[in-house]
Amino acid sequence: MIFLPIIIFFILLCIRVPVAFSIAIGALSFFIIDGGIPTYIFVQRLISPTLSFPLLAVPFFIMTGVIMNHSGITRRIMNLADVLVGHLVGGFAQINILMSTLMGGMSASANADAAMQSKIVVPEMTKRNYGAGFSASITACSAIIAAIIPPGIALVLYGFISGTSIGKLFLAGILPGILLSVLLMMTVRFMSFKYNYAPSRIKRATSKEIIKASYEAFFGLLIPIIIVGGIRFGVFTPTEAGAIAVAYSLFIGFFVHKELKIKSLPIVINESVIATSVILLIICAASSFGYYLTWERIPVILAEFMTEISNNPIVLLLIINIFLLILGMFVEGTAALILLTPILVPIAKSFGIDPVHFGIILILNLSIAGATPPVGTLMFTTCSISNVKIEDYIKEGYPFIIATILALLLITYFPLISMLLPNLLM
Secondary structure, three states, X not given: OOOHHHHHHHHHHHOOOOHHHHHHHHHHHHHHHHOOOOOHHHHHHHHHHHHOOHHHHHHHHHHHHHHHHHOOHHHHHHHHHHHHHOOOOOHHHXXXXXXXXXXXXXXXXXXXXHHHXXXXXXXXXXXXXXXXXXXXXXXXXXXXXXXXXXXXXXXXXXXXXXXXXXXXXXXXXXXXXXXXHXXXXXXXXXXXXXXXXXXXXXXXXXXXXXXXXXXXXXHHHHHHHHHHHHHHOOOOOHHHHHHHHHHHHHHHHHHHOOOOOHHHHHHHHHHHHHHHHHHHHHHHHHXXXXXXXXXXXXXXHHHHHHHHHOOOHHHHHHHHHHHHHXXXXXXXXXXXXXXXXXXXXXXXXXXXXXXXXXXXXXXXXXXHHOOOOOOOHHHHHHHHHHOOOHHHHHHHHHHHHHHHHHHHHHHHHOOHHHHHHHHHHO
């Protein structure tokens, strides 16, 4: 009976009940079956996350990403990526990756990045005879970068749930994001030689073109610098950083680029509210589910089980990575992050693993799983928007998934990659 709510949760997922309702119903079953806990506590646990000040950062960063798409910032960053890497073999695929790296610090969401680039970059790739599966898979895998480049929403959620410094997490995500970008670009180069994918530009951009594109994208590129710098030097909190990012992007849209119009604001607000409500509904449901996990001592049981397998942190991290990759193939990344953080962080701490380092591993792992079949959300997002068959995605996407897993292993077993900047600057 102790695991019945978990079983109910997975059954509901399998029959395609929305994630938030699957979690909430699973949690409610515990309160009904147990009988000793008043059901009004279930309602209290549902509502309590909405009172959290740090979680205000989530809608702010989501809104920043939406404003960027309506204010011309996204188009200017794409142009900058083109002049920087468009001359390389597989030019548009390289642009795709670099754009994810540059935009990751602004869109704050892997799913948002994947959706945006599926609309903007993938059509251009297919026009230039890139394979449909190749285009969709590189878009999904490059979107993973947005999850760990600050100010990723997943970083905010992990920091809030685990009590870890969000400022340190922001700094910790920078080098892993760059590493993942480099490995994906190397993979694209190899695959482009195989499929004979040409550069998007005939020749390397001139210094004048690079300077012009950099100038046009300059104000947009300042957003992650302002966010990370302000948090690092104590000018504002991560939540306040989100509000400042919204105000700054509105200023750029209205007065600098002059492409954002008053009539666009209702559309911006509508898109932001819908995206925010999906995430916060999952968070609220997971809060009640977390109460059940804590009451039944599930984290303690799991920790004892893993300790019995091995006392070696290296082996533990390998087990956790395999577990997360498999679980993430079936459970939506945000929901898995919210549910697993209170379970796995105490285990990692007991083995002497820094919670900042572990946070990057956890978020990257679940994001990679989102790009893998059978039910990866990034995979479905890119395939549905791009009208690409899942089998084509799988056939042409496995080299990129292998590259992301290689990055995960390097980050897992070389903590300096994620901890260098937090240790230096904080």
